[in-house]
Amino acid sequence: MASKKKKRKKVRKKKAHLDIKKADFPQLINQGKQFLEAGRPRDAISLLKQAIKKGAVADDVNLLLFKAYLLRESQLKQKGMNVEANLVHHQAYTFMPAYDQLSENDLLTFVKSASIENSITTYNKYIMENTRSRVVEQYLAGQFLIHQRWDLVDSLNEAVTLKSDVPTVCQAAEFMESGDWESALASLKPVSRTSPFAPIRMFCLAMVSFYNENDQAMQRALAMIPEEFPLYTLAQKLKQNPSDLPCLWECAINIEKKIADVVSNIKKNRFKNIDYQLKSVGKAIYPEDSVRGIFHLLELIWCFTRNNTICDHKYEHLIKRLLPKNKLDLLIGKIEYFKFKIPLYNTGRYLFCLDEEFPDPADNNIVHALILLHTVEKIRKERIPIPSIKYNIESFKQELGITSDDPDEFLVEMTLKAIRLDPENRHGYELMTSLPRYSRQSKIRVEEALKQMLDFFSDDPYPCLELSTLYYEKNAFRKAENILKEAMKRAPHDNRVIDRHVISLLISADNSIKRKKLHLASRDLEKAAELSGKTTLPLVIEKKILFQIVQQGQLSLFDGKVVSNSKNVRSVIDRAVTPLSPFEKISTLAMLILDVTGGGFEWDKKTLRELDRAYKYFANKIKELPSSHIARLLKPLAKKVQPLVSSKHIARIILERSKNILKHINDTDIISVLNILIDANLFEPALNDIKRRINKAGRRLKVTLEFYQVVIRHMTHELFMDEKAFGRVLKNVAESDQEPLRAAARRFAAHTSGQLKFALENFDFTFQDVPIIDDMMPLYDLFDDDKNFYEPDDFGGLTELLALLELSSDDIDPSFVKGHLDIIIEQFEHVIDAAGLRGAPDFIIRKTRKDVRKESPDMDNDFSTMATHLDKKGINALSREARMFFFGKD
Amino acid sequence: MLSNYFILGLDPDASDEEIRKQYLKLIKRYTPEKNPERFQEITAAYEQIKTPRSRIRTKLFGTLYLSDAEEALIFLGRTRRLARRRAGLKELLDDIT
Numbered sequence: 001m002a003s004k005k006k007k008r009k010k011v012r013k014k015k016a017h018l019d020i021k022k023a024d025f026p027q028l029i030n031q032g033k034q035f036l037e038a039g040r041p042r043d044a045i046s047l048l049k050q051a052i053k054k055g056a057v058a059d060d061v062n063l064l065l066f067k068a069y070l071l072r073e074s075q076l077k078q079k080g081m082n083v084e085a086n087l088v089h090h091q092a093y094t095f096m097p098a099y100d101q102l103s104e105n106d107l108l109t110f111v112k113s114a115s116i117e118n119s120i121t122t123y124n125k126y127i128m129e130n131t132r133s134r135v136v137e138q139y140l141a142g143q144f145l146i147h148q149r150w151d152l153v154d155s156l157n158e159a160v161t162l163k164s165d166v167p168t169v170c171q172a173a174e175f176m177e178s179g180d181w182e183s184a185l186a187s188l189k190p191v192s193r194t195s196p197f198a199p200i201r202m203f204c205l206a207m208v209s210f211y212n213e214n215d216q217a218m219q220r221a222l223a224m225i226p227e228e229f230p231l232y233t234l235a236q237k238l239k240q241n242p243s244d245l246p247c248l249w250e251c252a253i254n255i256e257k258k259i260a261d262v263v264s265n266i267k268k269n270r271f272k273n274i275d276y277q278l279k280s281v282g283k284a285i286y287p288e289d290s291v292r293g294i295f296h297l298l299e300l301i302w303c304f305t306r307n308n309t310i311c312d313h314k315y316e317h318l319i320k321r322l323l324p325k326n327k328l329d330l331l332i333g334k335i336e337y338f339k340f341k342i343p344l345y346n347t348g349r350y351l352f353c354l355d356e357e358f359p360d361p362a363d364n365n366i367v368h369a370l371i372l373l374h375t376v377e378k379i380r381k382e383r384i385p386i387p388s389i390k391y392n393i394e395s396f397k398q399e400l401g402i403t404s405d406d407p408d409e410f411l412v413e414m415t416l417k418a419i420r421l422d423p424e425n426r427h428g429y430e431l432m433t434s435l436p437r438y439s440r441q442s443k444i445r446v447e448e449a450l451k452q453m454l455d456f457f458s459d460d461p462y463p464c465l466e467l468s469t470l471y472y473e474k475n476a477f478r479k480a481e482n483i484l485k486e487a488m489k490r491a492p493h494d495n496r497v498i499d500r501h502v503i504s505l506l507i508s509a510d511n512s513i514k515r516k517k518l519h520l521a522s523r524d525l526e527k528a529a530e531l532s533g534k535t536t537l538p539l540v541i542e543k544k545i546l547f548q549i550v551q552q553g554q555l556s557l558f559d560g561k562v563v564s565n566s567k568n569v570r571s572v573i574d575r576a577v578t579p580l581s582p583f584e585k586i587s588t589l590a591m592l593i594l595d596v597t598g599g600g601f602e603w604d605k606k607t608l609r610e611l612d613r614a615y616k617y618f619a620n621k622i623k624e625l626p627s628s629h630i631a632r633l634l635k636p637l638a639k640k641v642q643p644l645v646s647s648k649h650i651a652r653i654i655l656e657r658s659k660n661i662l663k664h665i666n667d668t669d670i671i672s673v674l675n676i677l678i679d680a681n682l683f684e685p686a687l688n689d690i691k692r693r694i695n696k697a698g699r700r701l702k703v704t705l706e707f708y709q710v711v712i713r714h715m716t717h718e719l720f721m722d723e724k725a726f727g728r729v730l731k732n733v734a735e736s737d738q739e740p741l742r743a744a745a746r747r748f749a750a751h752t753s754g755q756l757k758f759a760l761e762n763f764d765f766t767f768q769d770v771p772i773i774d775d776m777m778p779l780y781d782l783f784d785d786d787k788n789f790y791e792p793d794d795f796g797g798l799t800e801l802l803a804l805l806e807l808s809s810d811d812i813d814p815s816f817v818k819g820h821l822d823i824i825i826e827q828f829e830h831v832i833d834a835a836g837l838r839g840a841p842d843f844i845i846r847k848t849r850k851d852v853r854k855e856s857p858d859m860d861n862d863f864s865t866m867a868t869h870l871d872k873k874g875i876n877a878l879s880r881e882a883r884m885f886f887f888g889k890d
Numbered sequence: 891m892l893s894n895y896f897i898l899g900l901d902p903d904a905s906d907e908e909i910r911k912q913y914l915k916l917i918k919r920y921t922p923e924k925n926p927e928r929f930q931e932i933t934a935a936y937e938q939i940k941t942p943r944s945r946i947r948t949k950l951f952g953t954l955y956l957s958d959a960e961e962a963l964i965f966l967g968r969t970r971r972l973a974r975r976r977a978g979l980k981e982l983l984d985d986i987t
Contacts, residue, residue: 146983179976211974212919234986247981250896250973259967263960285966286902300966303959338954358946366946374951425943 025051032064041072063106065095070109077113089113099129108136108228116143116152124157134196135228137162141196142230145173162196169197172204181207199229206238210248255284262297266304271314275321294322295331302335330356337371340378344389344410347375348396369422372401372414373431379411380435383746385761386410404441411435412442419449429453433466437473440830446470454486461487461497465640468500472507472643475826480504495533500640502528502536506543507643513543514877518551538588539641541576545592548572549607569610582621583629589615590653591637591645597653598646612657619658627666631673634661636680647880649680662689667701674708675744678751681842683716703733707741711748714756721755726765738763753844825877832881845884893966894948897935899973909939 023031028051035044045068048061069092076085092110096102102110107126111119123136141162144150153166168190175184185204191197206221222239225232237244262277278297279290286293298319304310319331330353337350351371358364379386386407393400401417402410412435419428432449435442447470453463464487471480484504487497505528512521525544532540549569573592577585593611596603622630634651642648654661655677662685665673670693677686690709697705706729713719733741742763749760759765837845875883895902898912913936920928938948956962977985 145979173979176979179978179981211976213974234982237986245977245982245985247977247985248975250899250975256964256967259963263963267960281967297963299953300956300959300963303953303956303962363942363946366943367950370943370947370950 025054028054029061029064032061032068036064036068036071039071041068041075044068045072059097059101062095063097063101066092066097066110067106069095070106070113073113074109085113099126102126102130104130104133104135107133108139111136111139116140116147116149117155119143120152120155123160124155127157127159132159135226137196138199138226139228139230141169142199145169145176145197145200146230148173165191165195165197169200172200176204181211199225199231203231203235206235210238210242255281258284266301267309269310269314271318274318278322291324291327295327298322298331299334302331302338326353326356329353342389342392343375343379343384344386344400345392345396347371348393348399351399352396365421366425368399369418369425369428372418372421373425373428376411376414376418376435377431383743383749385746385749385757388761406439406441408436408439409441409445412437412445416445416449419452423452423456426457429463429466433469437470443470443474459490461491461494464490465496465500468504469640469643475829477507477511481508495535498531498533499536502532502540503640503644505531506539509543509547510644513547513550518547521547538580538584538591539644541580542588542592542595543644545573545576545588546595548576549596569607570614573611573614577618582618583625583633585618586615586622586654587633587650589618590633590650590657593657594645594647594650594653615657619654622658622661623664625664627664627669630661630664631669631676634673634676636676649682651676651680651682655682655685659685663692665689667693667697670701671704671708671744675747678708678712678715678748681751683712687712687716700737703729703737704740704744707744711745711760715748715752721759721767723765723767726759730765751844753847825882828878828882828886832879832885837881837885842884845881846888849885849888893962894935894938896966896973897931898939906940906942909936913940 028047032044032047032051035041035047045065048065048068052061069088073085073088073092076082076088096110107122111122114122119140123133123140126133126136137160140156144153144166150166150170153163156163168187172184172187175181175187181204185201185208188197188201188204191201202221202224206218206225209215209218209221219239222235225235229235242248258277258281262274262281265271265274265277278294282293282297283290284293285296301310301318302315305312305315319328323331333346333350333353334357336346340346351368354364354367354371358367378384379389390407390410393402397403400410400414401420402413404410404413412432415428415432415435418425419432422428429449432446435446437443437446447467450463450467450470453460454467457463464483467483468480468487471477471483481504484497484501487494488501491497505524509521509524509528512518512524525540525547528536528540529544549572573589577588580588589611593615596608596611622633625633634654636648637645637650662670662673670689674686674690677683687709690705690712694702694705694709707726710719710722710725710729713725714722719725730738730741745760745763749757752760755767759767837848875887878886895904898909898916900909900912904912913932916932917929920932922929937944938952939945
């Protein structure tokens with residue numbers, strides 16, 4: 001078949017050869033023209049040469065041969081055969097026709113393939129015979145610029161006008177070389193639109209538009225660059241796709257594709273080429289320090305382990321291969337810290353190698369502080385019990401800022417360290433004030449932090465307000481009032497400051513009422529009423545009612561009417577609560593009852609009955625309140641209000657008097673309400689409501705309620721380490737749905753102890769025999785012989801109390817006790833704080849009391865002796881925890 | 891995250907002053923009326939790196955709070971391309987030959 005084709009081809013060639021031999025020269029010239037037009041210059045050249053041999057006039061054929069050679073030259077150049085193209089160009093030159101016969105296009109074609117010197121010579125000769133060619137001059141102008149051959153401009157014919165623009169363009173060319181396109185454009189301003197250099201100006205305008213990311217303007221400017229101009233190809237590339245010009249971008253242009261390849265390989269778990277790819281991308285994104293680039297990429301790739309796209313060990317191998325030892329330790333430290341499995345250890349370890357990532361000391365301090373605050377916040381948010389994570393931190397204690405051995409102090413100490421490192425970080429102070437501070441040491445640390453904040457935020461009333469709360473907690477009233485004065489100086493119109501000032505006045509009034517100094521109380525109440533806004537009005541009214549009841553028979557504070565006796569309690573209340581909303585009325589009455597029953601006064605039963613009646617009257621409207629309002633009603637009192645009353649748990653008062661209130665709570669609010677009830681040790685109403693609700697609840701809520709039920713039954717000792725009960729609840733709960741239950745368990749753990757606490761903390765209800773770390777009773781604080789135990793303002797201290805206790809019961813002077821009642825109450829409360837019993841459930845306090853009595857009978861005797869000298873007034877002034885601890889009952 | 895710098899067309903070691911200057915320059919060019927998406931992108935990136943503390947926070951916890959690593963990686967590649975580099979005429983001509 002192939003030989004047949006060859007034969008046919010041979011025959012065709014022979015026939016064509018015979019045809020050419022037979023043809024005369026006009027036919028050959030005609031045929032040559034046709035070949036030239038068809039883009040077949042080799043055939044055209046062959047025919048045209050035959051025509052010359054057959055006698056054609058050279059002048060007729062030369063122009064055609066010239067064109068054919070130029071065409072062939074361009075074809076060879078396109079193929080990259082430059083040497084051959086140059087040879088052909090020389091041949092074309094030999095057939096160059098006379099200049100008067102040369103067209104502008106032919107000249108341009110010739111000039112385009114000639115050297116710049118030849119081009120100038122040819123053009124000079126051309127314009128001797130012809131008019132000037134605009135396109136050729138534009139081309140030459142471009143060539144001068146590209147080759148920077150400004151020296152050749154002088155060899156141009158005098159008639160060529162582009163010479164006048166050369167100095168301007170020469171200066172612009174320097175800017176163009178350095179990439180300063182804006183200056184280049186500015187310097188080209190004198191170049192006219194008709195100048196051969198005008199396309200250069202358009203190109204500069206296009207480049208300026210490119211850097212201004214104004215693509216439309218760039219396209220417009222590029223469209224004005226003529227095809228004949230030497231920068232046309234570049235302009236076309238820029239017009240079509242600037243991405244094809246890598247020099248215009250910060251890094252290798254195919255980085256997006258490279259990263260896409262990396263991602264694809266990761267997803268397919270192909271790690272064969274990934275090392276090379278990551279190194280390449282790392283260098284591209286961070287050419288100065290490729291390891292830094294790789295580190296960043298590996299950090300991002302770590303995220304793929306979180307959704308199990310890559311398994312941990314493969315990722316570990318990858319980072320080991322790609323990172324040097326120091327960076328590897330840093331990345332592992334950082335990842336472990338993010339995983340947060342052993343929070344304190346992981347934090348310490350990451351902090352240990354932090355210098356590697358943040359070598360600048362100022363940055364390092366900020367980062368150190370941020371990490372500590374993040375850890376504290378996360379531990380708090382996730383309710384992670386500190387005793388379970390306090391191990392293996394010995395070597396990192398310095399980094400963590402931990403000096404104490406008491407786990408309860410860890411978070412406060414870490415936050416304090418963060419504040420010391422970065423005192424301008426406001427969040428640190430806010431976190432510090434939100435941490436529990438039961439012990440003396442904690443309070444001292446919080447005080448230190450807030451005092452530092454006073455200096456760093458000199459216009460901010462926040463530290464003053466928080467310090468006042470702290471001082472009220474410590475019963476250091478004078479300090480609290482003084483710091484509030486400072487707050488008033490800093491922000492006299494700030495509502496927070498005004499509210500706190502009102503509360504401060506109410507505390508002062510409350511103390512005056514308790515001391516029967518009613519004239520002082522009246523003055524403070526008047527001031528508080530003057531200052532109070534919407535939020536504090538119920539508090540003022542509550543204290544005014546209390547004052548009015550105490551002051552029975554005297555002039556009413558509300559409307560000037562005389563209240564003669566206890567029968568008028570109701571009328572006092574009715575008139576006082578008029579400006580309040582139904583919600584506020586109920587909460588004010590509940591707070592009043594909490595206040596009245598909390599101690600300080602001996603109330604006659606009639607008055608108490610009147611109060612109850614009044615409450616019930618207003619509480620009838622509870623059912624009209626939305627569920628969320630009722631839930632808000634049950635919430636513990638805000639921290640700032642707590643010094644006004646003996647207990648924050650207002651829910652107890654409300655539930656005792658409005659037994660059906662929980663029926664009005666929606667399913668959406670019930671869990672938060674149950675949490676409130678559990679915090680207030682109100683287990684019975686919580687259990688009753690769960691029983692009532694559980695059968696009608698949806699699947700998710702039902703599981704949660706069942707879990708709450710089992711836990712509460714354990715807390716009330718109805719159940720004891722009942723693994724099966726927990727098993728029944730949890731068997732149908734998928735792992736992914738367990739998180740709310742885990743969070744609830746951690747919350748409950750704070751109210752429990754022993755095996756149950758351990759089980760709740762770890763969400764493991766197998767109740768195996770494991771060593772229990774019970775942190776509920778740091779009683780060593782109780783007997784700490786630290787002379788600085790109490791503040792100087794606290795009148796005495798533990799030493800004085802112990803000195804009193806050392807006396808036998810007969811030797812204690814009752815008048816001494818009476819005269820120092822406030823001090824004794826204060827010291828008792830300090831003991832409760834130091835023992836970590838504030839807010840603890842009754843059974844924990846009872847257990848602690850039992851242990852103290854068992855371990856140190858003498859101490860128990862001392863407390864009992866002291867307690868017997870307190871009269872009813874003194875006992876009532878004690879908190880629930882203190883009464884429970886010293887007397888064994890509330 | 892490096893992509894924040896790339897969006898603003900900055901070097902990852904840029905100073906406070908450089909970051910601010912570049913941000914002001916960009917929001918002048920990409921006003922919220924004309925180019926709201928780009929404006930938002932620029933502003934979000936600037937917020938992440940405008941102060942030493944925010945820069946550190948982003949560098950420290952950027953990965954931790956990342957919801958989609960794949961998107962972040964691709965974005966890194968893309969935003970890097972958006973940073974335009976100053977090139978001279980010779981470089982441009984070299985690129986096309």
